[in-house]
Amino acid sequence: MLPRAHRNLEVSDSDTTLVARVVANDDRGAFELLVRRHQSGVRNFLRRLTRNDVERANDLAQEAFIKAYQGLDSYRGSARFSTWLYRIAYYQFLNDQRGHRSDVEFCEDDHANAEDTAAQVGAALDVDRALERLSVRQRAVFDLHYKKGMTHAEVAEALELPLGTVKSDLVRGHEQLRAWLGHARGGTQ
């Protein structure tokens, strides 16, 4: 539901139209519509990256939208607005991550112990839990591709990664998920 002051806005207005209104007239109603339209996706994306730290994800999402508002002049419309927005959210997370050393990334040693850990987790290890065990970049790639429906090229553009890196992250991530989930589920059968 739109505020009364912005009745001239149409819910069907495209993102590009709304961005143009914000840039030209500082139309906050248009920006509010953009936030409402994308908040769920961005917050879910950041929850995935923060391993379901809801409060932190919400804070980062707010910061991402504010950064997007400040930088709207630089949005050229060559990519989808959502692609541009997820890039901002991703870098917002990475910048914040530097201050969160406790959130240890999945490293090579973890690979060696992956099967043991999976066995410990056992039946409780569902796909969402398994995704949390992937690296930050892989989590971002998987979320944008599978949950947001982006193509490989769009994911590469959003995360500013080479296309080959996106594809290999997906292939390797699949292998890891299959290993973890196969072990966990196989062990309970």
Add this chain to the structure above:
Amino acid sequence: MNDKATNIEAELRAPEPALADDEFSVSVLARLPPRRRRIATRRWTLAGAACLGSALTAIFAPPLGEALASLTPWMLPPLAATTLAILVIVMAPGIYFLYSDRADR
């Protein structure tokens, strides 16, 4: 193995829950900086820089041109020296403005 892969693929593609806005957009809007003021400030900065550049040019260009012409070992025509001086004086605030604008982004 194929069944497992298919299951994982299906689970990965399962739609994520839509999160209710719950005042999220309101709190984002409340924290937005005053964008119009920023634009207005930049316009005034640009206008001020242009005025300052013009004034400095009017005052210093002829003497600077002469000084440049006398300093160069080769024969620099006074008109070229004056043009060079004007370019330096006018472009300096312009470059600064453009740089600060980019750095802001």
